[in-house]
Amino acid sequence: MNYQAARRKIRSGDLLAWSHRGWGSWYDLKVQAVRVWTRSEYCHVGIAWRVADRLFALEAVLTGVRIFPLSRMRPFYHLPLPARWTPEVEAWALEQVGEPYSQWQAMLAGVGLLKPGADSIWQCAEYAQAVLRAAGIDLVGDPTPSNIVNEAKRAGALETLVE
16 A cells, blocks of 8 residues: 555554565664564564654664654554554653663563563564553563564454555
């Protein structure tokens, strides 16, 4: 689906997921390592946030938890969820902006050893899982991109590729 058609359907609290196919740089190799390690199509997840007819991704990346324009992050997968996006959920999600990211914690999640929420250091799936839990969507299991997407699908979310 093209972005212009999809943007009308994307709501705050929807799950976003990314895949990656490149092999040409150090960044590409690290992203592919995530996909191989987790045996997943997905290497990254975030949460949609709609503000004044603008769409953003709330996500944990190497520079920390951030807000980034969704229009600049194509292609991505959209998984609509019945999140209860309240002012309290939004405030909590935004309070995490600027908190640090940990590649080590991402690796721990990949082997099932991460204790989600044990500190204020995040990796992408841990942050998405915590925000969604606050919004009434409990995607259980290890905080990895593939598990979060698979749990959202089990909860009834239909995945759409947005380009």
